[in-house]
Amino acid sequence: MARRRHSNRRHRGGSFGFLYKVLSMLVICGAIVAALTLFFRVGTVVVTGQERYTAEEVREASGVAEGDNLILLNKHTVAHQLVEKLPYIEEVHPYRRLPDTLIIEVKECGEPLAVLQDGFAWLVSPGGKIVEQRSASQAGDYPVISGCQLLAPTVGTPMALATEYAAQQQSLLDLLDALEQAGMMDQVEGIRLDDLSVLVMEYGGRFTVEMPYGADYPRKLRALQSVIDKLETNQTGTVELTWDNGEVHFIEN
Incomplete structure (x- = not known):
């Protein structure tokens, strides 16, 4: 009987000790939170x-x-x-x-491109986000993406092309990303999506560049730059990057 009472006292003492530790931790945490709330304020x-x-x-x-x-x-x-x-x-x-x-x-974002639609110029970032709406008459300073139609355009939202242009949309976004990563966006004068067999880019004031949809655009842009580096500065023409075997054809104007 004495052993049982002694055991019960030890059990109650252990319970109170554990509860004391928990309460102490809560008090300490509360003090820390109060200190953080009181002292660390935005100045x-x-x-x-x-x-x-x-x-x-x-x-x-x-x-x-x-x-x-x-x-x-x-x-x-x-x-x-x-x-x-x-x-x-x-x-x-x-x-x-x-x-x-x-x-x-x-x-x-980098310099945007313009999509002209319903009397407006919707400015699209290289990342595919609509960043601004202007009147169509104010689009003169921007490269134009043509041959497509935006679906419910709204500033601040990702660009979405109408359903019939779904196949072109991913290729366009991939090309814009590749141009941005390569630092070549400032030479782009326009991108045309009206031809379903080939994506066309006006580039550098001298070249019409033809590329397939769904291509490896970083690789295509490296090939384009390689061609340009070999040409005279007054040469103009069409650069065909549409060949599956990686060949590049330049047709001079």
Whole structure:
């Protein structure tokens, strides 16, 4: 009987000890959270990488205000809001610099191309995002994507071509990405999708470039550059990159 009472006392003592440890941990965690909430607040928002937008426009679109809790700030929400509200922004990398600074690094898209439709010029980034709507008369400074029709175009959304152009859409996006990665976008004057057998690009003020749909466009662009490097600066013509065996044909004008 004495042993049983002694065992019960030890059991109750162990239970109280465990409960004490749990409560102590909760108190400590609460104190840490309270300290973080009290002391680490946004005092400065630094914006880098922007060109089309001002730093103030980026700060406002981020939704972050002075005095917000820096530690509890949801960086994914900040990035989402910026990409949604400022269409030319392609990537956002927010990070904290304690005790009170939020740094927002942004990457804007490259120069857009225009799709003319219903009296408007819809500007499309090399990544395939509709970044702006202008009147058709304001499209003169942009390369034009022709021979297709946008489906329900809206600024800030990915470009989608009407169903009948579905086969061309992926090839167009792949070509734009390859041009951007190769640093060749600034030489593009237009892309035509009206011929279902071949994709046509006007390039460099001198060349009409023909490529198949669904091609390895990085490889095709390397072949194009190789041809251009061998030509005289006054030569113009058509570069045929449509051959399955990788041959390149240049037809001079």
